[in-house]
Amino acid sequence: MTFGADIHAQRKRHDWRDGGSPMTEAASSSDAEQLKGHQRLLALLLAAAMFVLVVDTSLMNVSISAVVRDLGTTVSGVQSAIALEALVSAAFILIGGKVGDLIGRKRAYVLGLLGYAVGALAMALAQSLTAVIVFWAVLGGIGASLLLPAMQSLIHGNFEGAAQKQVYALVGAAAAIAAAVGPLLGGFITTYLSWRVGFVLEVVIITVVLSGIKLVRDVPYTGPRTIDVVGALLSVMGMGGLVLGILVWQEGGESVGALLATGVIALVALAYWLVRRKRAGKPTLIDPDLFSSKLFRFGISQQMLQQIALGGAMIALPIYLQMVLEYNALQAGLSLAPLSLSMFAMALLAGKKAGQRRPSSIIRLGFALLTVGIAMLIPIVPRAEFGWALIVPLLIAGSGLGLLVSQLNNYTLAPISEERVSEAAGVNSAAGSFGLSFGLAFTGAIMLATLSFSFTKMAEASTVLPPAQQQQVAQALENDAELMTNTQLEQLLGNQPQEIRDEIIRINTEVRPISLQVALLIPILAGLVGLFNSFRMMRLPDPAPSGSEGMTLG
Numbered sequence: 001m002t003f004g005a006d007i008h009a010q011r012k013r014h015d016w017r018d019g020g021s022p023m024t025e026a027a028s029s030s031d032a033e034q035l036k037g038h039q040r041l042l043a044l045l046l047a048a049a050m051f052v053l054v055v056d057t058s059l060m061n062v063s064i065s066a067v068v069r070d071l072g073t074t075v076s077g078v079q080s081a082i083a084l085e086a087l088v089s090a091a092f093i094l095i096g097g098k099v100g101d102l103i104g105r106k107r108a109y110v111l112g113l114l115g116y117a118v119g120a121l122a123m124a125l126a127q128s129l130t131a132v133i134v135f136w137a138v139l140g141g142i143g144a145s146l147l148l149p150a151m152q153s154l155i156h157g158n159f160e161g162a163a164q165k166q167v168y169a170l171v172g173a174a175a176a177i178a179a180a181v182g183p184l185l186g187g188f189i190t191t192y193l194s195w196r197v198g199f200v201l202e203v204v205i206i207t208v209v210l211s212g213i214k215l216v217r218d219v220p221y222t223g224p225r226t227i228d229v230v231g232a233l234l235s236v237m238g239m240g241g242l243v244l245g246i247l248v249w250q251e252g253g254e255s256v257g258a259l260l261a262t263g264v265i266a267l268v269a270l271a272y273w274l275v276r277r278k279r280a281g282k283p284t285l286i287d288p289d290l291f292s293s294k295l296f297r298f299g300i301s302q303q304m305l306q307q308i309a310l311g312g313a314m315i316a317l318p319i320y321l322q323m324v325l326e327y328n329a330l331q332a333g334l335s336l337a338p339l340s341l342s343m344f345a346m347a348l349l350a351g352k353k354a355g356q357r358r359p360s361s362i363i364r365l366g367f368a369l370l371t372v373g374i375a376m377l378i379p380i381v382p383r384a385e386f387g388w389a390l391i392v393p394l395l396i397a398g399s400g401l402g403l404l405v406s407q408l409n410n411y412t413l414a415p416i417s418e419e420r421v422s423e424a425a426g427v428n429s430a431a432g433s434f435g436l437s438f439g440l441a442f443t444g445a446i447m448l449a450t451l452s453f454s455f456t457k458m459a460e461a462s463t464v465l466p467p468a469q470q471q472q473v474a475q476a477l478e479n480d481a482e483l484m485t486n487t488q489l490e491q492l493l494g495n496q497p498q499e500i501r502d503e504i505i506r507i508n509t510e511v512r513p514i515s516l517q518v519a520l521l522i523p524i525l526a527g528l529v530g531l532f533n534s535f536r537m538m539r540l541p542d543p544a545p546s547g548s549e550g551m552t553l554g
Contacts, residue, residue: 042158042215043167046151047174049113049209052202053144054175056120057082058182058340061314062333063195065322065485070195073129075323076448079315080247081129081137083440086311087243088141090433091236094285096142097149097426098227105157106218108150113206115143120202149426157219176405180344187333195329231273231285238267239434246441249449290416290424295543298533299412300428302363304435305530306404309370311439312523313339313397316447317377320516321387326485335387338394339401346402358542359407364534366403371527373397377520382513400527414543439522447519454511464503 060067060082067078100108119140126132151171159167189198241263249256274288291297317339321332350362373396380389409428416424459470489508493501 038215039159039163041212043170045209045212045215046155046167047170048205049147049151050171051174051178052116052120052205052209053147054178055182055185056116056140056202057085058179059186059189059195059198061318062183062186062329062336063190063198064318066190066195066329067132071126071129071132075319076444077129078132079319079440079444081132082315083243083247083311083437083444084133085137085141086433086437086440087239088138089144090430090437091239092142092145093148093430093433094235094426095232096145096147097422098232098285099146100150100153102227104218104220105150105153106213106216108146109154109216110210110213112143112145112147112150113210115139115146117143117203117206117210119143120199120206123199124196124203148429149422152422152425153219154216158217176344176347180340183333183336183340184330185333187328187330190329192330226283228277228283228285231270231277234266234270234273235285238263238270239430239437241266243434243437243441246438246445249445286423286427287420290420290427293415294540295415296412296424298537298540299408300431302367302404302530302533302537303408303412303428304431304438305526305533306367306370306401306408307432307435308439308442308526309374309523309530310401311436312443312519312526313374315440315444316516316519316523317390319447320381323485324512324516325384325387326487327387331387335390336394338391339398342395342398343402343405346399347405348402350403350406358538359411360534360537360540360542362403362407363411363537364531366400366407367527367530367534369400369403370397371400371524371531373400374520374523374527378517378524381516381520411537411543439526443519443522446522447515450518451511451515454514455507458507458511459504462503462507464499469500 060078064075064078067073068075096108096112103111119136122131122135122139126135155164155167155171186195186198189195189201241259241261243263245256245259245263248254248259270285271288274284274286277284278288317336318332321327321335322329325331327335373393376393376396377390380393384390409425412428413421413424459465462470486505486508489505490501493504496504
């Protein structure tokens with residue numbers, strides 16, 4: 001759900017300069033110059049491309065149990081692939097923008113679409129988790145990192161004036177609608193057809209989008225053509241080291257400490273490298289002067305925290321619905337609908353009704369609602385027997401997310417000068433994608449670590465399981481902790497005595513809600529940190545858009 005950040009950026013800056021809010025364009029579009037002929041078709045194709053990008057992850061989230069069953073893999077393996085896809089997009093999006101500058105934005109757009117199409121096709125044909133990781137997560141993530149910066153440049157270069165605003169609004173609306181209906185659409189397709197059909201449909205849409213590529217006019221790049229190779233490598237190592245370290249820890253691998261240390265050291269080295277290279281007057285991956293603005297720093301940190309919370313919730317809740325309540329994809333999608341639909345509705349409402357309210361106050365309310373909504377799930381999880389028991393907390397959390405979506409991009413990018421907004425939007429998008437991948441990975445890892453610890457302790461305390469069985473359980477969990485449905489566990493224990501089966505099923509029934517409760521503490525913590533930051537934001541002046549004079553420094 002972070003993919004809309006770059007595309008929204010230019011439109012929102014114009015909205016703010018015109019005194020409006022991000023979601024008011026639709027209301028005023030009747031007074032604007034209408035798109036005509038091939039421009040209308042091109043705008044629809046660009047919106048279709050954005051729809052596919054956003055709906056893709058929703059399809060994976062609500063199809064976890066079906067993918068696990070069909071590929072003979074594990075929940076943690078699929079969750080790792082989802083986190084890896086977001087990580088790859090975050091790690092390469094800054095580089096993707098530079099690559100598009102060098103090879104041409106139209107060519108980068110085509111390569112990005114092809115990368116995504118290959119990833120979707122591989123999902124439709126995949127017979128193992130390896131194919132999902134290599135083609136969908138890695139290749140698809142790289143495709144997204146090429147596609148998004150190129151799409152923004154092409155919109156800016158192919159449309160002018162009111163038409164340009166309309167296209168930004170249309171593409172942004174496509175992203176928002178995909179986020180809202182994605183769980184329902186993915187759940188319906190997975191339940192009544194197959195999750196593979198969903199990815200085939202993605203390939204079909206991308207093929208249609210590529211069929212209209214002749215409508216796209218390339219946008220030449222006139223800036224410096226030097227690439228900051230060291231900065232690019234350090235950014236990939238930094239973000240990659242942190243998230244890969246968590247994924248390796250989750251899977252019980254080795255060298256976790258080395259990976260995490262590599263990530264931290266690389267990010268520190270990146271900051272030092274950018275400052276040093278800037279002082280030497282050489283091109284940098286990103287301009288370190290962007291971070292001299294307090295508004296920008298707060299904006300990207302809040303964007304990252306919002307996405308950590310969203311990523312944590314969107315991995316814990318689908319797993320809970322599919323592995324604990326044993327819901328199919330459609331039932332899971334319907335149960336998650338209050339979150340996505342309230343987020344969409346509140347973003348639309350806040351954009352129209354924000355008026356003279358301070359953006360920082362709306363952001364503060366957004367983090368407060370997000371935190372309260374997720375916190376309300378903690379006591380419900382062990383007691384809920386059906387998904388609709390989650391409806392009130394999800395409506396509250398979704399409303400908070402909607403308020404944040406309506407404001408954060410504006411807050412972050414408004415004070416950035418026109419010539420630097422694309423670079424700033426790329427940093428903003430990278431921060432959001434990294435937050436999403438970190439939230440997915442860390443929440444999943446905490447969930448499995450808690451499951452392993454709790455299951456082992458309860459097995460050791462059991463008066464039914466003999467010592468040999470207790471040791472067997474401990475060894476199995478040490479090698480491969482995995483969240484399973486009771487139905488799956490009963491099949492696995494088919495040759496065990498009845499009392500042993502009953503005892504292990506009892507332990508599994510009790511520890512799964514505990515592991516999910518602990519996992520939900522990650523998005524709650526992210527929400528609390530965001531809430532704390534929002535009080536600090538209230539002490540700063542509201543962002544005012546800058547013109548050609550440059551950036552507002554804080």
